[in-house]
Every structure is written in structure tokens, then in C-alpha cells.
Amino acid sequence: IASFLGGHNLKNFVQRPATATRGGILLLWDESVVDVKDVCIGTFFLSCKVTIVSSTTTFKLTTVYGPTRSNLKDAFFQELISEKPPPGSKWLVIGDFNQIYRAQDKNKPNVNRSRIVRFRNALNLCELKEIHLQNRKFTWSNEQTNPTLSKLDSFFCNEDWDLDFGTHILHALSSSLLDHCPLLLANDKGPQRSKPFRFENFWIKMPGFKKVVQGAWSANSGHSDPYLNLFHKLTEVGKKLRKWSRTMFAHSKVQIHMALELILRLDVAQDLRPLSTSEREL
Structure with missing residues (x-):
């Protein structure tokens, strides 16, 4: 947990x-x-x-x-x-x-x-x-x-x-x-955040996931050493999935951030005045 x-x-x-x-x-x-x-x-x-x-x-x-x-x-x-x-x-x-x-x-x-x-x-x-x-x-x-x-x-x-x-x-x-x-x-500089690759479990249920993985995995790595070949394939799969996920989920993430920003603004407004019925429903 x-x-x-x-x-x-x-x-x-x-x-x-x-x-x-x-x-x-x-x-x-x-x-x-x-x-x-x-x-x-x-x-x-x-x-x-x-x-x-x-x-x-x-x-x-x-x-x-x-x-x-x-x-x-x-x-x-x-x-x-x-x-x-x-x-x-x-x-x-x-x-x-x-x-x-x-x-x-x-x-x-x-x-x-x-x-x-x-x-x-x-x-x-x-x-x-x-x-x-x-x-x-x-x-x-x-x-x-x-x-x-x-x-x-x-x-x-x-x-x-x-x-x-x-x-x-x-x-x-x-x-x-x-x-x-x-x-x-x-x-005053805010928290420092790295950007590591993160695999999301729900990706496997999304259309196009298998095609992206298969395409990245089957690409010629140019390496004869099995360890380097494996490393290259895993790296390439990560790159392709990261690019695919940005295209697939960028809009929904923007919507989530917009929703959180709107909730925060309503939180702040509620400190100063009662919210209207439509604001509460929203």
C-alpha cells in the first residue's frame, strides 16, 4: 500500500x-x-x-x-x-x-x-x-x-x-x-521531479498496444550480443510506448488537470462565499 x-x-x-x-x-x-x-x-x-x-x-x-x-x-x-x-x-x-x-x-x-x-x-x-x-x-x-x-x-x-x-x-x-x-x-523553486518510464497496467487493454510493442520488438537492433540486443529491444519498446501513450492519453490528462484546477478555484471561492447550486453540481 x-x-x-x-x-x-x-x-x-x-x-x-x-x-x-x-x-x-x-x-x-x-x-x-x-x-x-x-x-x-x-x-x-x-x-x-x-x-x-x-x-x-x-x-x-x-x-x-x-x-x-x-x-x-x-x-x-x-x-x-x-x-x-x-x-x-x-x-x-x-x-x-x-x-x-x-x-x-x-x-x-x-x-x-x-x-x-x-x-x-x-x-x-x-x-x-x-x-x-x-x-x-x-x-x-x-x-x-x-x-x-x-x-x-x-x-x-x-x-x-x-x-x-x-x-x-x-x-x-x-x-x-x-x-x-x-x-x-x-x-521557492518547487519540488524536483524526474521523468522515468512508467508502465501502466491498463495500457494492455487499449487498442493499438500490441501493435506498438510488436513493431518495436521486431525492429532490427543491429547488435549480435544477446544482452545488448535485449537491452536495445526493451529500450525501444519503452520509447515507442511513451510516444504512443502521449498521443493516446494527452487529451484526457489535460482534462483531468483542468478539472482539478476548476475544483481548486471553487475551493478558494467557497472560502469567501457560498457556492451556487450550479457550481456545487459542477
């Missing part, structure tokens, strides 16, 4: 198992980019020591899944305080807190102000400040006609982390089929 979610780069993972449908945390990473050690799993969190391979910069990462039940909130706040690292340490805290620390982080006035104050006090004791979300006010919707919107998902850091990673930018992505919107934290 981790491999399916993370792809071929994020081969390493640790998890805090879910209870029914809640509380699960999955942390995946690329071992060529970061080294992860000293994993600690608590009731509401998963913490570890992260070292960036290229620079040997080290920081503590804590990812949380806050409780939804009111009687567990204070235990969650205390557990967060207990994870505060020693002075001089860099600390990044992320996740679904299931709690706001400002009344403005909800689009309706029915907020528990006492609990907001207790959460804000916990953040102050941890010396954490929020990383500003660039393009959204809220990250969660109950998806009703007149929706309740809240900013339940956040990224917090201490001053040491903020000074060391000065070019970070936090963006919300399209909510797509989720009630939460995914958040992407990257530097």
Missing part, C-alpha cells in the same frame, strides 16, 4: 496505524534525499529525526492526527508539549490537528473559545508559529449545501527551523474527492 501511494521514489515508510477510519499517520520518504531515524510513535503523533543528505542539515519532524472527541483535546495538547525538542533544535510540526487556534479559521461563529485558547497556549509553550498558507483560508469542508469550513490542517515550525529553511512556501492543492485539501510545502 505504501509503495502504491508513494511511487517508486518514496520507498521507505513508517506508520501509526489507524483506529477504524481515524488516527492513521503514514510517513514516506526518499532515502536518497533524506535520512530518517529515531522514530517515536505516540497516541496522536509520529516523530522522527530527519537529516537532509545533501547538506547534513537535521531537524525534528512531528506529524499529528488530532482527536475529534472533546474530552481528548487536552491530552493531545499535553502530548504535543512533551515532544518539544531541546533549545537550539529545529522543529517542524505538521498534520491534521482537528482543532483551530484562531476564531477566524472557521467560517461560522460557533467556536469553542476556551479550547482555542488552550491550543494557542500549547503552541506558545512549544514556541511554534504557523507557516502561512498562500492560497486558501480553510482546508476542510463538511461538504454540505451551506458548508462548515475550517482550517484543521496546518504546518507549524519553531524559529530555528524557519531561519534555516527561509525560502519555504506552503500551498493548498485541489481537494478533488476529499473533504480535506492536500498541502504542499516546498522551497
Whole structure:
């Protein structure tokens, strides 16, 4: 499951198992980019020591899944305080807190102000400040006609982390089929993505697939060495399939990206006003 979610780069993972449908945390990473050690799993969190391979910069990462039940909130706040690292340490805290620390982080006035104050006090004791979300006010919707919107998902850091990673930018992505919107934290250059060849299982069901493979495989490689001949054939099949897939699926991929962009724009609009009936149906 981790491999399916993370792809071929994020081969390493640790998890805090879910209870029914809640509380699960999955942390995946690329071992060529970061080294992860000293994993600690608590009731509401998963913490570890992260070292960036290229620079040997080290920081503590804590990812949380806050409780939804009111009687567990204070235990969650205390557990967060207990994870505060020693002075001089860099600390990044992320996740679904299931709690706001400002009344403005909800689009309706029915907020528990006492609990907001207790959460804000916990953040102050941890010396954490929020990383500003660039393009959204809220990250969660109950998806009703007149929706309740809240900013339940956040990224917090201490001053040491903020000074060391000065070019970070936090963006919300399209909510797509989720009630939460995914958040992407990257530097100002954005994430670096390689473009490896990926074979899609559904290709074999598409018209023209066998013809492309047969044509590429039967082409003369010009090699007498069986190993070089095999390598050439596999490479040629990959090239032809990549070209064929761009032609076959380019339009559908454009449509998917357009749909996600439209959903994101409706997400942003919903932060500011109720959506019309036609917008909700769309």
C-alpha cells in the first residue's frame, strides 16, 4: 500500500496505524534525499529525526492526527508539549490537528473559545508559529449545501527551523474527492521531479498496444550480443510506448488537470462565499 501511494521514489515508510477510519499517520520518504531515524510513535503523533543528505542539515519532524472527541483535546495538547525538542533544535510540526487556534479559521461563529485558547497556549509553550498558507483560508469542508469550513490542517515550525529553511512556501492543492485539501510545502523553486518510464497496467487493454510493442520488438537492433540486443529491444519498446501513450492519453490528462484546477478555484471561492447550486453540481 505504501509503495502504491508513494511511487517508486518514496520507498521507505513508517506508520501509526489507524483506529477504524481515524488516527492513521503514514510517513514516506526518499532515502536518497533524506535520512530518517529515531522514530517515536505516540497516541496522536509520529516523530522522527530527519537529516537532509545533501547538506547534513537535521531537524525534528512531528506529524499529528488530532482527536475529534472533546474530552481528548487536552491530552493531545499535553502530548504535543512533551515532544518539544531541546533549545537550539529545529522543529517542524505538521498534520491534521482537528482543532483551530484562531476564531477566524472557521467560517461560522460557533467556536469553542476556551479550547482555542488552550491550543494557542500549547503552541506558545512549544514556541511554534504557523507557516502561512498562500492560497486558501480553510482546508476542510463538511461538504454540505451551506458548508462548515475550517482550517484543521496546518504546518507549524519553531524559529530555528524557519531561519534555516527561509525560502519555504506552503500551498493548498485541489481537494478533488476529499473533504480535506492536500498541502504542499516546498522551497521557492518547487519540488524536483524526474521523468522515468512508467508502465501502466491498463495500457494492455487499449487498442493499438500490441501493435506498438510488436513493431518495436521486431525492429532490427543491429547488435549480435544477446544482452545488448535485449537491452536495445526493451529500450525501444519503452520509447515507442511513451510516444504512443502521449498521443493516446494527452487529451484526457489535460482534462483531468483542468478539472482539478476548476475544483481548486471553487475551493478558494467557497472560502469567501457560498457556492451556487450550479457550481456545487459542477
